[in-house]
Amino acid sequence: MTTAEELELPVARKCPFAPPEEYTQIREEQPITRVRIPDGKQAWVVSRHEDVRTVLNDRRFSSDRFNENFPVLVKGGNVFRRSNAERTMITMDAPEHGPARKAVLGEFTVKRVTAMRPRIQEIVDGLIDDVLAAGQPVDLVEMLSLPVPSLVICELLGVPYEDHGFFQENTAKLLKRTVEFEERQASFERVRGYLDRLVTAKEAAPGDDLLGRQIVKLREEGTYDHRALVGLSFLLLVAGHETTANMISLGTVGLLENPGQLAAIKADPGKTLDAVEELLRYFTIVDTATARVAVEDVEIGGVTIKAGDGVLALGYTANWDPAVFDEPEKLDLTRGARHHVAFGFGPHQCLGQNLARAELQIVFDTLFRRIPTLKLAADVDDLPFKDDASIYGLYRLPVSW
Numbered sequence: 001m002t003t004a005e006e007l008e009l010p011v012a013r014k015c016p017f018a019p020p021e022e023y024t025q026i027r028e029e030q031p032i033t034r035v036r037i038p039d040g041k042q043a044w045v046v047s048r049h050e051d052v053r054t055v056l057n058d059r060r061f062s063s064d065r066f067n068e069n070f071p072v073l074v075k076g077g078n079v080f081r082r083s084n085a086e087r088t089m090i091t092m093d094a095p096e097h098g099p100a101r102k103a104v105l106g107e108f109t110v111k112r113v114t115a116m117r118p119r120i121q122e123i124v125d126g127l128i129d130d131v132l133a134a135g136q137p138v139d140l141v142e143m144l145s146l147p148v149p150s151l152v153i154c155e156l157l158g159v160p161y162e163d164h165g166f167f168q169e170n171t172a173k174l175l176k177r178t179v180e181f182e183e184r185q186a187s188f189e190r191v192r193g194y195l196d197r198l199v200t201a202k203e204a205a206p207g208d209d210l211l212g213r214q215i216v217k218l219r220e221e222g223t224y225d226h227r228a229l230v231g232l233s234f235l236l237l238v239a240g241h242e243t244t245a246n247m248i249s250l251g252t253v254g255l256l257e258n259p260g261q262l263a264a265i266k267a268d269p270g271k272t273l274d275a276v277e278e279l280l281r282y283f284t285i286v287d288t289a290t291a292r293v294a295v296e297d298v299e300i301g302g303v304t305i306k307a308g309d310g311v312l313a314l315g316y317t318a319n320w321d322p323a324v325f326d327e328p329e330k331l332d333l334t335r336g337a338r339h340h341v342a343f344g345f346g347p348h349q350c351l352g353q354n355l356a357r358a359e360l361q362i363v364f365d366t367l368f369r370r371i372p373t374l375k376l377a378a379d380v381d382d383l384p385f386k387d388d389a390s391i392y393g394l395y396r397l398p399v400s401w
């Protein structure tokens with residue numbers, strides 16, 4: 001391979017079932033090193049599990065995506081920065097970040113998600129009824145992976161689900177690295193404009209949904225801010241459907257490709273939650289979102305990262321670090337991969353993780369119980385994996401039974 005400093009990150013995955021070999025080589029040979037990034041600058045890459053967690057938990061590394069030194073991993077620049085988007089919790093640091101996250105944390109607790117489970121189950125059952133009624137093969141992305149989290153997040157936020165085609169299509173463009181800047185920006189503006197109008201309508205008549213509840217609560221506290229709620233709705237709508245959708249698709253492939261382990265889960269659904277953790281570790285679909293910019297000089301692993309330097313805390317290499325996970329290349333659904341960083345780590349650790357886990361567990365249990373003979377209707381090598389997207393996944397997943 002070229003030396004790490006000549007290498008440009010992110011490297012596209014060539015195989016869906018393993019990190020690019022350049023990543024593994026970095027972790028083994030130069031675990032903290034400089035690389036090139038698409039905006040023409042250089043950034044540090046931190047690749048070992050321990051160091052990734054250190055970076056993500058250290059306030060000297062900022063999440064401020066509006067900082068001009070924040071590493072930009074798509075050509076043409078950062079859409080949010082250049083469009084003067086609203087600042088949301090994912091771009092904030094302490095002391096601003098804590099209150100912004102706390103304001104909505106109560107909507108995503110284990111207790112709240114447990115209360116959502118019957119409705120999630122109902123949604124999944126209804127969609128599987130449609131799959132079974134359709135002619136084979138069906139595209140599972142269109143019929144299950146995308147609709148489950150989209151319906152759930154729409155109902156939670158109070159976004160009309162009939163608009164799903166619009167926001168799914170624009171989100172996909174926004175996340176595709178090969179789409180030109182102007183087109184990504186136009187997609188962003190369309191979804192932002194839509195949510196701006198939706199929030200305005202809710203201000204006149206706040207309903208019993210997350211956005212309505214935020215309006216009522218924040219008005220009572222005297223802290224209501226229209227733009228902040230538009231930003232939050234954008235963050236939750238995008239993060240809430242695209243991530244989980246891709247994990248449903250990839251997880252299904254991972255399970256179908258490992259029939260022995262799948263049989264053990266079918267026999268004992270009590271094992272599904274462990275399987276979900278391992279699938280999250282194994283695929284690590286959001287591995288470049290955990291970028292940061294140093295706001296002070298920081299020494300880590302014998303290397304000094306200077307204030308203003310960009311840092312990529314690479315979750316994928318961390319989740320395949322043999323110092324933490326024995327034989328990381330093995331999908332072992334019983335390993336109890338609790339320490340993975342697929343949801344990030346530290347103060348910005350995924351807000352929606354309880355919800356994502358519940359959706360994944362319910363989907364896998366229900367799908368393989370109701371369609372026990374489910375199989376891929378294409379060779380796994382021919383599946384359209386999202387090698388060109390900021391969130392890894394599948395564009396289509398043809399299945400039959």
Ligand code: HEM
Pocket residue numbers: 056063089090091101153235236239240241243244247285286289290291341342343344345347348349350351352353355356
């Ligand atoms: C399998 C599904 C998911 C994966 C793999 C995932 C992954 C991640 C990761 C890696 C981060 C950390 C970003 C950082 O450190 O900068 C994150 C943050 C976040 N996620 Fe998720 N996510 C998933 C599902 C969801 C869902 C369903 C929601 C909402 C409904 C959500 C909402 C958020 C939010 C709001 C943040 C920012 C938290 C903060 O900055 O405090 N995610 N997610």
